[in-house]
Amino acid sequence: MDDLEQLYQDILLDHYKNPRNHEALRDDEVLADEENPMCGDQVRLTARMVDGRVADVRYDGKGCAISQASASMMTEVLNGKTAEEARALIDQFVQAMRGEREFDAGLPEDLLALSGVRKYPLRVKCATMSWHGMEKVLHQLTD
Numbered sequence: 001m002d003d004l005e006q007l008y009q010d011i012l013l014d015h016y017k018n019p020r021n022h023e024a025l026r027d028d029e030v031l032a033d034e035e036n037p038m039c040g041d042q043v044r045l046t047a048r049m050v051d052g053r054v055a056d057v058r059y060d061g062k063g064c065a066i067s068q069a070s071a072s073m074m075t076e077v078l079n080g081k082t083a084e085e086a087r088a089l090i091d092q093f094v095q096a097m098r099g100e101r102e103f104d105a106g107l108p109e110d111l112l113a114l115s116g117v118r119k120y121p122l123r124v125k126c127a128t129m130s131w132h133g134m135e136k137v138l139h140q141l142t143d
């Protein structure tokens with residue numbers, strides 16, 4: 001493992017062990033509930049729109065380090081964005097994870113820690129599931 005891979009590993013584990021915006025959600029505030037049966041991952045999401053910006057993005061769930069760290073990173077990245085900016089970031093991240101575009105094209109730094117997951121195609125779903133869930137959340141908040 002080279003220095004960069006080690007750094008990415010450290011960032012990922014930090015989000016897994018010290019998740020941001022993670023707390024138990026009441027059933028009536030859950031706006032998306034994503035599952036990845038292959039890995040046993042679950043991510044439940046909630047958020048609000050405040051003055052035209054995504055606020056209060058929170059999640060709870062369980063599963064592998066990649067799925068939970070990715071959800072934690074996502075909450076940090078999307079809080080404070082407009083719905084349009086949030087959708088653009090989600091598209092960009094999901095496309096990067098699928099190898100459809102470069103990973104470092106303007107994505108926030110912590111997300112680069114997930115770039116190594118692309119080497120394991122079966123784990124890509126672990127990294128993207130919370131982002132797909134957030135698309136559903138935005139859909140509900142803005143339509």
Ligand code: ZN
Pocket residue numbers: 036039040041063064065066067126
């Ligand atoms: Zn997983």
